[in-house]
Amino acid sequence: MHNFDYHRAASLADAAAKLKGAEDGKLLAGGMTLLPTLKNRLAQPSDLIDLADLGDMRGVSIEGDEVVIRAMTPHFAVATSLEVAAAIPALAALAGNIGDPAVRHRGTIGGSVANSDPAADYPAAVLGLDATVVTNERSIRGDDYFLGLFETALRPGEIITSVRFKKPKRAHYLKFRHPASGYAVVGVMVAQFAAGTRVAVTGAGPCAFRVKAMEEALDRSFTPAAVADIAVPHADLMGDIHCSAEYRAHLVKVYARRAVEALTA
Amino acid sequence: MLYDVKMTVNGAAVAGQVEARTLLAQFIREHLRLTGTHVGCDTTQCGCCVVHVDGVAVKSCTMLAVQAVGRSITTIEGLAAADGTLHPMQEAFREHHGLQCGFCTPGMVMMAVDIARRKPGADEKTVRHELEGNICRCTGYQGIVEAILDGSAKINAARINSAEA
Known part of the structure; x- marks a missing residue:
């Protein structure tokens, strides 16, 4: 690992100031992706600004029809929150299947959403649950947030403070879990709202995306058969050492169908 | 630049000076000479380096020593009773x-x-x-x-x- 300077932010404003003042600063939340990245020398930030002391950046609350998860809340806290389990059980289940127990104790929702790893789980929830990403500067609609491979709508220096998920009528998240890493080879969130159904996919493309054809089909008929034959074009999907783009496209179809099966059984 | 770190390890206050990039696992093994905590993969997968930080299991190869300042750490050496009775x-x-x-x-x-x-x-x-x-x-x-x-x-x-x- 290359060396860097380490700072602990005393407040959100302090974090923003330190980030701005650094030559090439990075925020440190749980570190579950950032530290392995640094160990592999895939990044060389000049400064790490640790958000660990910002106690008001942790916790879960229910506000109207939204579940609000503050950015520094670890996956374990989301997975075991009775409030989340009551409001959006699919979100608690998703958080409980990220990585492994030790990773869930440290890894945070803000870090995951800011990083936008193509195989991370939370992006499927951000899109599928019509979430809003709240930063120290503004609110960003989930639909406008993911732009590409590790690329988001966040501007330099912008800090995620919370993610607000809308409570669906019902939702289910299923993933083909990479057996070694736990990352989603493909993950599909199907969520039904009064305004319509959302089908969000992670793991398959350079970033999370929605499958409009499946959403329209499910709005006509919320049955497994409705999505069983909807092909997802594989041209824009990822092929890698784990599987081909064609196989990922196939998995999207299979996992969407199974998610609907779970909701209609 | 070196950073002063102070934390509690197995009930005792410890202090040291580390680089920002020093991992908690390195601090435990190389500075404190508590070599019961192992590093198997260094990529957050194998779990040989698991210690407890404020009572919960974390992978000490994926936490910086400076992040552990002020925290209470338990390693495998801290589980048994003082008289050697196993946990x-x-x-x-x-x-x-x-x-x-x-x-x-x-x-x-x-x-x-x-x-x-x-x-x-x-x-x-x-x-x-x-x-x-x-x-x-x-x-x-x-x-x-x-x-x-x-x-x-x-x-x-x-x-x-x-x-x-």
């Missing part, structure tokens, strides 16, 4: 021969204690699922799982007894 989970690993080469054992035992705390009464399937971040390269899981089931039962029986007393 019930260590005793269960001994009884069920929950190891083959022993390299992954410190992390397994630390995770096992965490599982017993979070999932009292866990069945075999749950224990196996909870161990997904701990790898035994000898594939000696059978004895490990048996040890965790037995150790958890004893720890939680003791907990209930002391609550009733």
